[in-house]
Amino acid sequence: MPTARPRLLYVTDLAYPARGRRYGDEDVFLTSRLRAEFDLALCHPGDAVSLMDAFDAVVVRNSGPVLTYPEAYAAFRERAAERGTPVFNPLTGRGDMAGKGYLTDLTAAGYPVIPTVDRAADLHRLPETGRYVVKPRLGADSAGLRTVTPDALRAVLAEGAATGADLLAQPHVDFVHEISFCFVDDAFQYALYAPRPDRRWELAPYRPTLADLAFARRFIDWNALPYGVQRVDACRTPDGGLLLVELEDLNPYLSLDALDDGTREAFVTAFTASLRRFLAV
Template identity: 50%
Template sequence: MNKILFVTDLYYPAKGRNYYEEDLFLTSKLRETFNLVICHPEDIEAFEDQVDLIVFRNAGPVANFKIKYEEFCQRVTSKNLNTYNSFDGKADMKGKEYLIELTDAQYPVIPTIDTIDHLDKLPDVHMYIIKPKDGADSVGLKFVEKDKLIKEVNSNSNNTLIQPLIDFEYEVSFYFIDKQFQYALYAPDKDKRWELKEYTPTDQDLHFAKRFIDWNDINWGIQRIDACRNEQGELLLVELEDLNPYLSLLELSEEKRTSFVEAMIDSLQKVLKR
């Protein structure tokens, strides 16, 4: 059997969910098909040459181990390491800069800038959200009134994203493997974002999500498209997680959970045959 290095931080204290429960379930299924080695994201180098594939899963925000992550990305290229996801994504894998690119390209995304000088590109609202470009899992996120933005944002460093605080009806996420839609989940109560229920997307919803999958164009792996439905009924992208998206597998019906695992195993086997 092929040997896989499954990278996860089983002790990462995520808000509202338990990463370790999902990864313990997933590894219990994958080990039926592959030989598995589990390691912390800061220990990858010690094992990477002994495996056929590195699966980067619930490792938490890479900002928590920024230097180690950057070194790993360099080795992926220099040593041609086989990774899952493929390390050619343009979204969260490389930070949040892509939200500005998508805003400028007029994609349906929450408008995003990184300097006060471009505030005219955003709707004129009373409250804004700011967050670091290398953040994740709401780390560093702040709600700031308009007249206090200049104090909070250093326009010379360009390392902070600025977005308008918008009213929305609910958040919804679309999950893909190798560009193929798998399932969708949503939070009907926007104040309880991790109380998720299965969501049946419309053709229009899937067209929305697929636009971002096509834009990112990674070779293989799992992607999660997070969006919010605004008061006008439109979907707007919140983020495109293409590195280690939390999957909320334990929130799914057994049928959909089994289907996802089977699709992932099939995807992993295809990568191993490349």
């Protein structure tokens, strides 16, 4: 049974060298606020399995791309399932938590996403363009991403299939800017955007329209997580529409340093309340 003050194991890699982001600063700030409500300890993702049994629940935050520690992550998932350990976010996510294959599923289902296929035989489903993007299904932080010509695209996918590389292909999309929508549980918290496409992590507050929020909520509803923090990343096309870039549901960086004080405090309040509800289940 949980103690009077629940014990949380907060999984983070404070030293992960994220490009344009400071994982450590964000998690030091968040844990400094959570200590008012919970007893908690921080640990590296590689240590989670050996420590998690001493805690009531595990919170996975800025732990870095799991492709850098696949064995430890697989062991963590297995241990959590065996012991019934509550994990925040729950390990049932259908977005980036399960790899980027969901982009092909959403494409086939007609969702507004950057069109994505994973087989050379399906390339006819992509719009014709002068450049295409090829990336690993299990990629993160642009690792392994390549831009190729139409003539090279089929050969690259065929080579990937032959070597087991498991690649995805998309048209190279020219966009006006990228927008990130942050949700706690199913409640929208804030949006940020990158006014300059070449500077992805120079973010500014963004006031979404009702249509923007309806777009983002479609993917939150599709993922159907009972609780947790999710980030819906989209790009604004020249015609004014939005296309999904990714649905980050494992350890989304929150860019709290880009928020004004009131918005940041509102997020902390919502995050803390979500954890309380999660622990009461």
